[in-house]
Structure formats: structure tokens, C-alpha cells
Amino acid sequence: MSVESPALIFLNAFLINNFVLALFLGLCPFLGVSNKLKTALPMGAAVIFVMLVASVCAYGINLLLVRFQIEYLRLIAYIAVIASAVQLVEMTVKKFSPALFRMLGIFLPLITTNCAILGMALFQTANEYNFVQSLAFSLGAGAGFTLALVLMAGLRERLDLADVPDVCMGAAIAMMLAGLLSLAFMGFAGLGG
Amino acid sequence: MTAQPKRLDWDTFTEGLWKENPVFVMMLGLCPSMAVSNTAVNSLAMGLASTFVLVGACLLVSLLRKLIPKQVRIASYIIIIATFVTIVDYLIHAISLDLYRALGAFIQLIVVNCVILGRAEAHASKHPPVPAVINAFGMGLGFTVALLAIGSVREILGFGTLFGMSLFGPSFQPWAVFILPPGGFFVLSLWLVLFSFARRRRTRTLEAAHVS
Numbered sequence: 448m449s450v451e452s453p454a455l456i457f458l459n460a461f462l463i464n465n466f467v468l469a470l471f472l473g474l475c476p477f478l479g480v481s482n483k484l485k486t487a488l489p490m491g492a493a494v495i496f497v498m499l500v501a502s503v504c505a506y507g508i509n510l511l512l513v514r515f516q517i518e519y520l521r522l523i524a525y526i527a528v529i530a531s532a533v534q535l536v537e538m539t540v541k542k543f544s545p546a547l548f549r550m551l552g553i554f555l556p557l558i559t560t561n562c563a564i565l566g567m568a569l570f571q572t573a574n575e576y577n578f579v580q581s582l583a584f585s586l587g588a589g590a591g592f593t594l595a596l597v598l599m600a601g602l603r604e605r606l607d608l609a610d611v612p613d614v615c616m617g618a619a620i621a622m623m624l625a626g627l628l629s630l631a632f633m634g635f636a637g638l639g640g
Numbered sequence: 641m642t643a644q645p646k647r648l649d650w651d652t653f654t655e656g657l658w659k660e661n662p663v664f665v666m667m668l669g670l671c672p673s674m675a676v677s678n679t680a681v682n683s684l685a686m687g688l689a690s691t692f693v694l695v696g697a698c699l700l701v702s703l704l705r706k707l708i709p710k711q712v713r714i715a716s717y718i719i720i721i722a723t724f725v726t727i728v729d730y731l732i733h734a735i736s737l738d739l740y741r742a743l744g745a746f747i748q749l750i751v752v753n754c755v756i757l758g759r760a761e762a763h764a765s766k767h768p769p770v771p772a773v774i775n776a777f778g779m780g781l782g783f784t785v786a787l788l789a790i791g792s793v794r795e796i797l798g799f800g801t802l803f804g805m806s807l808f809g810p811s812f813q814p815w816a817v818f819i820l821p822p823g824g825f826f827v828l829s830l831w832l833v834l835f836s837f838a839r840r841r842r843t844r845t846l847e848a849a850h851v852s
Contacts, residue, residue: 469821471675475754478667519730522748523722530715559718562671562752569745614840618667619832626825633820 453583456576460587463636466563467595468629473563477596478621480554487600489547490554491593493536495586497558498567500532501525502585505568506578525568526559533559563592598628652771653778662755662779663786663828664835669755673787674824676746680803683791684784685739689728689747691780694756696724698764698776705765717760718751725750755783793827794818 451459466472473494480490508524537555541548548555558564567588571581602624611620662668672690677683700720701708708716729747733740740747750756759779764772792802798818800808817823 471671471821471824472749474670474674475668478670519726522726522729522751523719526718526722526751527715530718557754559714560752560754560757562749565752566745566749569748573745614833614837615829616836619829619836622825622829622832626822626829629822629825630817633822 451580453579456580457583457587457590460567460584461591461594462632465591465595465632465635466566466588467592468625468632470566472566473561473592476554476557476561477592477599477625478618479557480551481596481599481603481621484597484600484604486550487596488593489540490551491589491596493540493551493555494558494561494563494592495589497529497532497536498564498585498589498592499582500535501529501564501568502571502581504528504532505571506581509572521572525565529564529568530559563588595628599625602628652775655775655778657778657782657785660779661782661786662758663783663790664831666758668758669753669783670828672746672749672753673783673790674821674828676743677787677791677794677824677827678798678819679795680788680792682739682742683787685732686743686746687780687784687787689732689743690750690753690756690783691777693721693724693728693750693753694759694780694783695773695776696727697721697756697760698772699769700724701760701764702767702769702772708765713765714757714761717757717765721756721760722751755779789831790824790827793830794823798823 460466464470467474467477476490476494480486505525505528508528509521512518512521512524533556536558537548540551540555567585571584574584576584603621606620606624615623660666663670663673669690672686676686697717697720701717704716704720725748728750732743732747759776763775767775796802796807797815800806800812800814806812818827
């Protein structure tokens with residue numbers, strides 16, 4: 448059992464081992480939705496919510512799996528939980544804000560295959576976090592994803608106005624930008640000791 | 641008549657290798673391709689593991705394509721993929737413990753590799769088993785090649801080695817940033833620039849030939 452304090456775990460997932468920029472988790476939505484600040488924030492919020500739900504469910508399910516000694520079903524069980532959580536979010540967003548639903552488009556159901564969420568659930572199990580630690584970890588991971596998404600969206604809005612060489616247009620320059628952002632986040636290494 | 645299906649199969653095979661290369665052209669499956677591509681060996685292992693899952697899952701999806709109801713197909717595909725990933729996970733654990741530690745959670749994260757779900761949905765669910773498997777194999781190979789391309793550049797620049805063999809002798813000063821996360825982004829973006837440059841040049845030559 449790990450003894451780290453929840454605050455340290457939160458900070459670790461949020462800044463030092465940022466899910467997108469240090470662990471390369473959730474790159475597809477990171478590149479897909481980071482065109483506009485207006486969609487980046489709701490997307491981040493949706494991911495945080497799914498992370499929280501998935502974390503709580505994964506914790507409960509893991510207890511059950513260990514109890515009945517069927518750990519080899521862990522991966523399948525986690526995926527099923529995440530898919531249902533995403534379905535929940537999708538229905539909620541569709542009901543309360545159809546405009547936002549259209550704006551997020553295909554990327555909303557694709558949260559299911561967002562590796563950040565499954566990664567979070569797997570890491571939380573691998574590190575043997577208790578319930579409070581798991582919550583802190585999932586919150587930090589979600590917040591870190593949102594932070595990276597918003598930063599990237601802001602940069603890309605500026606990039607639209609910049610004069611980029613012809614060959615680098617599109618994905619290549621976005622990757623370069625992500626690399627620089629990741630380099631900046633390296634500065635946080637060692638913060639938590 | 642006998643030659644035609646053979647050529648068709650060849651086309652479905654090479655499609656994934658070059659024209660629709662999952663990483664460089666379609667920008668799918670980026671997360672695993674950057675996270676574990678810090679050395680050539682890791683990239684190769686990850687590519688082969690993904691290929692195995694891809695081929696197995698596509699075969700099963702293609703065999704079951706008439707049985708799976710349309711409404712629950714995504715969930716069924718995910719379950720099929722997760723099954724094969726569990727097999728690979730235990731397999732690598734049994735074969736090489738070092739490799740298992742190096743790849744870490746990323747073996748299990750093959751489940752959420754969009755290349756696999758994309759292939760299952762776009763190709764395997766609409767084709768009979770043989771073409772589906774050939775196509776999946778080509779895609780998997782394309783993914784492996786892309787991973788190797790990223791991984792070897794990162795290993796050469798970051799460690800001065802390739803597959804663990806020293807290339808430059810002891811006086812080489814490792815370029816550590818290429819092992820670290822930013823290096824993954826940089827190398828991938830450089831490859832993308834190179835490909836878009838090549839594509840542009842080809843269209844320009846074609847146009848020039850057309851005009852004259």
C-alpha cells in the first residue's frame with residue numbers, strides 16, 4: 448500500500464507526470480479538440496467527470512475482482528465501466544446543451560477510447576491507491592488533461608494567424624508545438640521529490 | 641479470373657503499409673506510438689503485439705459480422721479486442737519480464753488503440769475473413785514500421801545505439817531530450833514534415849510532366 452498524501456498524488460498527476468505531455472495518454476482528443484478554446488474547456492470538463500466516475504467504479508470493481516480472484520477480467524470490466532460512464536455523459540450533454548453536443552461531435556463518444564481514462568484506472572490499480580488516493584489521482588489526471596488541452600487550444604488559436612512554412616502546415620506544426628509544451632512541463636520534474 | 645482476387649488481396653495488404661499508414665497518414669494510434677518508442681526494441685515489441693491483436697480481433701469480428709447486432713457492435717468489438725489484449729499481456733509477461741516492465745501499462749492500453757477499433761469497424765465488419773486478415777496484417781505491419789521509424793531515430797540520437805549496439809563509439813554525447821517525452825513529439829513531427837515534403841514534390845513533378 449502506498450502512503451503518499453492525496454495532495455502529492457494530485458500534484459503529481461496534474462503537473463509533474465501530466466497525462467498528455469509526459470505520459471502521452473489521450474493524444475487523439477488532445478490534437479482533435481484543441482482547435483478552439485470554446486470546445487476545449489467543455490471537453491476537459493467532460494473528461495474530468497468521466498475520470499471521476501470511472502475511478503470510483505474501477506476501485507469498487509477491483510475489490511470485487513480480487514475478492515473472487517478473477518483479476519484476469521480486469522481489463523474487460525474496466526472498459527465496460529468506462530463505456531457506460533461515457534454513455535451517461537453523452538446523454539446528459541445532449542439533454543442540457545444540444546449546441547455543445549454538436550460542437551464536440553465524434554469526440555464525445557470517443558472518450559471511451561481515450562487512453563487517459565483507461566490508463567488512469569490501470570495506474571490506480573497498479574499503484575494500489577486507497578479510495579481517497581484514487582479520487583485525488585483521477586481529479587489530478589483530469590485537471591492535467593484539461594490544462595494541457597486549454598494551453599494547446601490557446602496556442603493553436605494564435606498559430607492560425609502565424610505564417611507557417613508550407614510543408615509544416617497542420618499536424619506537423621501542432622506536434623512541434625506539443626513538443627515545446629512538453630519541454631516546458633519538464634521543468635516541473637522533481638517538484639514532488 | 642484467378643489473377644484478379646490475388647491482386648485485390650495484394651492491394652488490401654499494401655494499403656496499410658504506405659497509402660493509409662495508420663500513424664503517418666491517418667494520425668491514429670499516436671499514444672502508444674510515442675509513449676514506448678524510446679528504443680527500437682520497445683517499438684518492435686509494441687508493434688508486433690499490436691499486430692497480433694489487430695489480426696486476431698479482425699478475424700473474429702469478420703467471422704462474427706453477421707451475428708453481431710448493429711446497435712451493440714462497438715461494445716462487442718471492444719470486448720473482442722480486450723480479450724486478445726489480455727492474451728498478449730500474459731504472453732509477454734511469460735516470455736520476457738524485462739520487456740513487460742519496459743512497456744508497462746501500455747500493453748493493456750492496446751485496447752484503446754484507435755487503429756484496431758477503426759479497422760474492425762471500417763474493414764473487418766464488412767469483409768469476409770481472408771481479406772480482413774490480410775488487411776489487418778498490412779495495417780499492423782504499417783504500424784510496426786512507423787513505430788520502428790520513430791523508435792530508431794530516438795534511440796540513435798538519444799542513446800547513440802540501435803537495437804542496443806553502439807553506433808558512434810564512446811565519444812558520443814547522448815542527446816538526452818530525445819529519450820524524454822518532448823523527443824517523441826519532435827521526431828514524429830519531423831517525419832510528418834518529411835512525408836508532406838515528399839508528397840508535395842511528387843505532385844509537383846506529376847503536374848510538370850502533365851503540362852509538358
